[in-house]
Amino acid sequence: MPTTNSEKKINNFIESVKAKQAHEDEFLQAVEEVAEFIIPFIEANPKYKKAKLLERMVEPERAILFRVSWLDDKNEIQTNKGFRVQFNSTLGAYKGGLRFHPSVNLSILKFLGFEQVFKNALTGLNLGGGKGGADFDPKGKSDAEVMRFCQSFMTELSKHIGANTDIPAGDIGVGAREIGYMFGQYKRLRNEFTGTLTGKGIEWGGSLLRTEATGYGLLYFVKEMMEHKGDSLKNKVVVISGSGNVAQYACEKAIEMGAKVVSFSDSDGYIYDEKGISIEKLEFVKELKNEKRGRIKEYTKKYPSTKFYKGKRPWDIKCDVALPCATQNELEEKGAKMLVKNGCKLIAEGANMPTTSEAIDIFAKNNILYAPGKASNAGGVATSGLEMTQNSLRLSWTKEKVDEELKTIMKKIHTQCVEYGKEGKKKEKIVNYLKGANIAGFVRVADAMIAQGVV
Ligand code: NDP
Ligand code: 2IT
Numbered sequence: 085m086p087t088t089n090s091e092k093k094i095n096n097f098i099e100s101v102k103a104k105q106a107h108e109d110e111f112l113q114a115v116e117e118v119a120e121f122i123i124p125f126i127e128a129n130p131k132y133k134k135a136k137l138l139e140r141m142v143e144p145e146r147a148i149l150f151r152v153s154w155l156d157d158k159n160e161i162q163t164n165k166g167f168r169v170q171f172n173s174t175l176g177a178y179k180g181g182l183r184f185h186p187s188v189n190l191s192i193l194k195f196l197g198f199e200q201v202f203k204n205a206l207t208g209l210n211l212g213g214g215k216g217g218a219d220f221d222p223k224g225k226s227d228a229e230v231m232r233f234c235q236s237f238m239t240e241l242s243k244h245i246g247a248n249t250d251i252p253a254g255d256i257g258v259g260a261r262e263i264g265y266m267f268g269q270y271k272r273l274r275n276e277f278t279g280t281l282t283g284k285g286i287e288w289g290g291s292l293l294r295t296e297a298t299g300y301g302l303l304y305f306v307k308e309m310m311e312h313k314g315d316s317l318k319n320k321v322v323v324i325s326g327s328g329n330v331a332q333y334a335c336e337k338a339i340e341m342g343a344k345v346v347s348f349s350d351s352d353g354y355i356y357d358e359k360g361i362s363i364e365k366l367e368f369v370k371e372l373k374n375e376k377r378g379r380i381k382e383y384t385k386k387y388p389s390t391k392f393y394k395g396k397r398p399w400d401i402k403c404d405v406a407l408p409c410a411t412q413n414e415l416e417e418k419g420a421k422m423l424v425k426n427g428c429k430l431i432a433e434g435a436n437m438p439t440t441s442e443a444i445d446i447f448a449k450n451n452i453l454y455a456p457g458k459a460s461n462a463g464g465v466a467t468s469g470l471e472m473t474q475n476s477l478r479l480s481w482t483k484e485k486v487d488e489e490l491k492t493i494m495k496k497i498h499t500q501c502v503e504y505g506k507e508g509k510k511k512e513k514i515v516n517y518l519k520g521a522n523i524a525g526f527v528r529v530a531d532a533m534i535a536q537g538v539v
Contacts, residue, residue, distance in 0.1 A: 144169050238266045289471075306407075317338065322344065326410030
């Protein structure tokens with residue numbers, strides 16, 4: 085039962101959001117996580133109260149649902165659901181990825197779009213927030229099927245996006261191949277070569293380091309967290325979930341920083357490599373996942389001294405740092421308890437909302453540093469922002485220049501989290517990153533919304 089005035093207000097707010105979309109569990113989870121910190125902040129800062137900002141922010145500016153019909157290799161007609169949620173354009177054109185996964189629905193895309201608004205604000209760039217995708221499963225499809233799906237999807241999506249309107253990118257199930265097919269179709273339909281998608285190939289408008297950016301950015305953020313408490317990643321044991329884009333480049337940068345990465349996973353289970361994943365072994369994973377589109381368990385065939393745990397998540401491995409990089413709600417209460425018991429000291433999210441609220445509470449109670457994805461995985465969208473800048477300039481920056489910008493952005497996000505999230509007596513050392521990220525992101529969007537009037 086809520087007791088304080090703030091708790092009552094939070095409760096009433098959540099109930100009012102729930103009343104309008106009771107079945108959107110993931111979206112409600114994301115809203116609750118924000119409201120818990122923003123409502124007390126609004127109560128303490130009356131200028132935000134009058135403007136009814138949170139009430140406006142939980143409503144997407146626009147959500148588009150569309151049919152995507154396409155022909156499979158047997159010439160059978162297939163139909164999927166396509167979506168684009170244009171959440172908030174206060175700070176810039178809508179920006180956010182496209183997810184192709186059978187679980188995609190409006191609730192998942194609204195949670196991702198809502199999170200994206202705060203994340204994009206934290207980057208300091210002029211980016212609004214949005215997300216889209218389809219309940220299409222690229223697994224087991226031929227390249228030709230994926231191409232026909234992408235072309236059909238883009239035929240409708242192209243009516244709603246543009247370099248100054250809405251700029252999609254990749255996410256789960258959408259990588260270089262899918263962005264290529266969608267860019268080709270967009271260009272053909274609009275007869276224009278613009279930066280309407282990010283994550284493009286380097287030869288046709290992409291930015292160096294965009295592929296690596298989310299994973300690298302995550303490690304730059306972890307480095308800041310470590311240094312803030314007077315420690316470093318050297319010789320730390322790191323557990324990573326997922327084995328896709330974010331997981332692979334998180335692993336690469338962690339190795340480069342002197343850590344020992346011992347796991348990868350996919351929806352079938354996880355692999356444990358006690359000796360540590362080397363750059364050479366990582367190259368095998370990249371080829372396995374990106375070229376052959378294989379399963380992570382094949383790692384144990386190539387490296388027989390390692391083990392595959394079917395149907396399990398890697399949170400029972402003893403580690404210093406855990407980086408969930410697969411999907412939402414993959415780190416639950418049980419996993420959190422195991423991590424705490426085994427002495428894990430830091431969790432930073434590469435995925436979006438991988439930690440359940442019960443698991444977050446466990447980390448908070450045990451003083452474990454926990455960085456939410458909207459702060460720690462913002463390097464991907466930030467580098468998308470840098471790709472947009474390069475496209476507008478019609479120039480390509482060097483790897484070194486992009487890397488420098490990415491490092492600076494991640495450092496600034498960390499500084500904002502510390503500024504708004506410091507807690508306890510030794511204020512400068514104890515940081516509630518969730519609180520800091522939520523408030524810092526909110527303040528930037530809120531001030532701009534007030535300036536732009538009731539729209
Ligand atoms: P990929 O498609 O490249 O990889 C996804 C990985 O997560 C795969 O290993 C996949 O395994 C696993 N996975 C997906 N769904 C599930 C599930 N339901 N249960 C268990 N494992 C699952 O995606 P990304 O690496 O790009 O994205 C990973 C996470 O990072 C997502 O949460 C995404 O929103 C987030 N993110 C991505 C950014 C980017 O730039 N790409 C930027 C910021 C955040 P399997 O093959 O079995 O499906
Ligand atoms: O969740 C995310 O931030 C992404 N999938 C990247 C979005 C982007 O526009 O680069």
